[in-house]
Amino acid sequence: MSNGNGGNPxxxxxxxxxxxxxxxxxxxxxxxxxRALAVMNNVFLHLHPVRVKRHAVRYTYTxxxxxxxxxxxxxxxxxxxxxxxxxxxxxxxxxxxxxxxxASVAFGSLVRxxxxxxxxxxxxxxxxxxxxxFYHGAYKPPREFNWVVGVxxxxxxxALSFTGYxxxxxxxxxxxxxxxxxxxxxxxxxxNESAFFMLGGIEVGQGTLLRFYVAHVIFFPLIAxxxxxxxxxxIRKDGGISGPV
Amino acid sequence: xxxxHASYGAVHGPPTGEITRRSFMRRVLGVGVxxxxxxxxxGTLAFLWPNLTEGLGSQITLGSADDINNQxxxxxxxxxxxxxxxxxxxxxxxAAKARVAENSGGQVTSDVSLPVPDPGADVDPDIAPEDRSxxxxxxxxxxxxxxxxxxxxxxxxxxxxxxxxxYTVIGEKRDGPAPRGMDRFEVLVENGVYIVDxxxxxxxxxxxxxxxxxxxxxxxxxxxxx
Numbered sequence: 001m002s003n004g005n006g007g008n009p010x011x012x013x014x015x016x017x018x019x020x021x022x023x024x025x026x027x028x029x030x031x032x033x034x035r036a037l038a039v040m041n042n043v044f045l046h047l048h049p050v051r052v053k054r055h056a057v058r059y060t061y062t063x064x065x066x067x068x069x070x071x072x073x074x075x076x077x078x079x080x081x082x083x084x085x086x087x088x089x090x091x092x093x094x095x096x097x098x099x100x101x102x103a104s105v106a107f108g109s110l111v112r113x114x115x116x117x118x119x120x121x122x123x124x125x126x127x128x129x130x131x132x133x134f135y136h137g138a139y140k141p142p143r144e145f146n147w148v149v150g151v152x153x154x155x156x157x158x159a160l161s162f163t164g165y166x167x168x169x170x171x172x173x174x175x176x177x178x179x180x181x182x183x184x185x186x187x188x189x190x191x192n193e194s195a196f197f198m199l200g201g202i203e204v205g206q207g208t209l210l211r212f213y214v215a216h217v218i219f220f221p222l223i224a225x226x227x228x229x230x231x232x233x234x235i236r237k238d239g240g241i242s243g244p245v
Numbered sequence: 246x247x248x249x250h251a252s253y254g255a256v257h258g259p260p261t262g263e264i265t266r267r268s269f270m271r272r273v274l275g276v277g278v279x280x281x282x283x284x285x286x287x288g289t290l291a292f293l294w295p296n297l298t299e300g301l302g303s304q305i306t307l308g309s310a311d312d313i314n315n316q317x318x319x320x321x322x323x324x325x326x327x328x329x330x331x332x333x334x335x336x337x338x339x340a341a342k343a344r345v346a347e348n349s350g351g352q353v354t355s356d357v358s359l360p361v362p363d364p365g366a367d368v369d370p371d372i373a374p375e376d377r378s379x380x381x382x383x384x385x386x387x388x389x390x391x392x393x394x395x396x397x398x399x400x401x402x403x404x405x406x407x408x409x410x411x412y413t414v415i416g417e418k419r420d421g422p423a424p425r426g427m428d429r430f431e432v433l434v435e436n437g438v439y440i441v442d443x444x445x446x447x448x449x450x451x452x453x454x455x456x457x458x459x460x461x462x463x464x465x466x467x468x469x470x471x
Contacts, residue, residue, distance in 0.1 A: 175391065178385075178389075178390040178391070179389045179390055179391070179407075181390070182385075182388075182389045182390030183389070196295060197290075197293070197294065197295070199295075200293075200295045201295050201297055201300075201301065201302055202297070202301045202302050202443070202446065203301055203332060203385065205300070205301075207295055211293075
């Protein structure tokens with residue numbers, strides 16, 4: 001250890017212990033080399049490039065739209081987890097549960113509205129992020145693979161938005177999903193079958209609510225998280241963020 | 246053998262023209278994992294495929310004509326019976342036709358006189374739908390799935406509130422964006438009791454079908470929608 005030991009024997013004892021050294025495997029990141037090591041030795045940070053280009057950190061280049069989208073995804077994960085403690089996906093309880101979250105759960109109205117607004121905003125920021133990438137031509141090789149991953153992430157975002165829309169089980173939820181799934185019946189292949197499978201029945205009902213709930217709280221978030229890992233890692237593998245147009 | 250790779254320079258590619266033990270095992274593994282994945286996907290789809298035993302999607306017993314008249318006294322005067330549990334209109338066809346004729350100002354004719362307390366049991370699938378004694382029309386609009394409201398008392402048509410699709414009392418399409426007439430279900434009669442089989446949806450007739458109530462939207466002065 002090159003720094004921070006001082007003369008204090010307690011500090012020295014802590015910093016030389018096996019526990020400390022297994023958590024902090026490289027010296028304090030104060031040089032180019034140790035800063036690079038800090039990124040590469042961390043499972044979360046190593047997805048990202050060790051160095052970024054000067055233009056990449058300029059706010060007006062990216063407007064941080066991808067970062068904001070990811071931040072909103074984290075907000076939605078945490079607030080969604082909180083809401084799960086007070087919500088039962090049953091047609092006899094769902095609507096009352098939402099009312100109870102709004103009215104009688106401490107900070108329930110705040111958590112629900114954070115979830116709701118973050119969801120609306122995430123669709124918006126993902127869309128704007130896509131436009132930003134498009135106008136920078138950042139979909140061109142070698143980034144064409146990551147563009148496709150991003151398009152899939154857009155679909156997962158919309159799927160999360162759609163499945164979450166039904167859960168309050170109010171009139172707008174019921175009819176929006178009725179109309180939305182009816183659109184599937186206009187598809188050229190497997191039209192009625194796909195609507196039947198999505199609805200878990202012939203019309204929106206208990207089967208639909210449970211199906212949409214499971215898809216909303218585990219299936220799509222898990223798939224989206226896996227694709228996000230690939231998405232972030234590909235930025236590094238494709239030579240960092242694209243250059244100015 | 247050695248090949249030139251764009252990024253990595255000289256690399257050893259797979260051996261060409263011969264199957265080694267290694268490449269054979271690799272292919273077997275690939276095919277095996279592929280087959281298992283397909284089986285898993287098929288099993289998952291089968292597991293999640295809806296299996297309906299009650300409500301819409303099963304056989305629903307409505308009761309006899311008397312039972313329906315007791316619940317909905319206007320049924321014998323031609324107003325379709327709204328059966329909410331399965332989201333359908335149960336139409337007393339002769340009474341409904343007489344009702345439309347009576348309220349259409351002479352534009353539609355029918356030789357039946359009201360009331361018709363028991364329309365009978367002519368529900369054989371071989372009989373043309375408009376000649377059957379009762380019909381079970383699904384209230385889900387074939388356009389985008391909105392719930393079709395009860396018969397409009399001005400036009401004697403079903404008029405969907407969402408986008409203005411309009412249907413006659415026996416579910417033939419007359420106006421609006423819907424691609425076909427109202428979807429329906431087969432009706433069975435056992436000992437005078439009507440049973441609606443909602444396991445299979447029967448698509449409504451094409452918009453060109455006009456067997457009864459041949460008025461167009463402009464023939465009617467007042468609508469409920471649009």
